[in-house]
Amino acid sequence: MFLFYRLLFAHIIADFPLQTRQIFRVKMNTQWGVILHTLIVLMFSILFAFPYLENPKVIAVLLIIFLSHTVIDKLKLKYFKKTNSRRLKIFIIDQVLHISIIAILAFNFPEKILLNSPFNNVFLSNLIHLYNNDILYIKFTGYILSIYFIPILIMFVKEKKSSYNKQSTNQKTNNINMPVNTNIDKLYRISLTLFAQYLAGRYLSLIFILFIVISIILYKLKPDKIKKIYNLTNTINSSLALFIGILLKFI
DSSP states (O other), X not given: OHHHHHHHHHHHHHHTTTSOHHHHHHHHHSTTHHHHHHHHHHHXXXXXXXXXXXXXXXXXXXXXXXXXXXXXXXXXXHHHHHHTOOOHHXXXXXXXXXXXXXXXXXXXXXXXXXXXXXXXXXXXXXXXXXXXXXXXXXXXXXXXXXXXXXHHHHHHHHHHHHHHXXXXXXXXXXXXXXXXXXXXXXXXXXXXXXXXXXXXXXXXXXXXXXXXXXXXXXXXXXXXXXXXXXHHHHHHXXXXXXXXXXXXXXX
């Protein structure tokens, strides 16, 4: 699991915070955009797997991850352009394939290689401590998912909203904008994740259940479909951030 955590973290970093809007546009509109993205994946995979690089099999693993990521993303973009739509299930399948390939390949290397500092340097020692700590990698992965994964869901909700606009003849909804991934939104989600992680367990379950119940009630009370989408989006945002915090708490 030691190598798996680090390769998973490299994938999460490259696929979410480092896949900026600019890189996504290049990826969508140029032939070499996918290669640019997957080279970033490869670069971070090498960075987090560098203690294993003396093993030629690990180098082969990194190349397979790079090539498979490129092929999967190429096929995904080809599907998006052909159907002119982005479906949530395709995004989920895409992530499941990437992570499954990493898991299958990394599990062949059960050896745990811990780094040791050759110098008496506090900063270097702290960096090595971070690298050796599995729990920190799991937590950082959870925090990144809390901040960046949820806006991807918003994007798919926006796609559904656009389809609804095209079909609707009774309501004018073109001037309604969906929420954006602002810094305040990021801070809100990470705060919920941290809150859930450090709250006492006997209160956590009750708060989570009450939150979902209240969200469902508000969803039912909204008469307008677009307002329902807003409410559903906010519910997804908050409940997933809380859920990630609960998982990290158990870990």
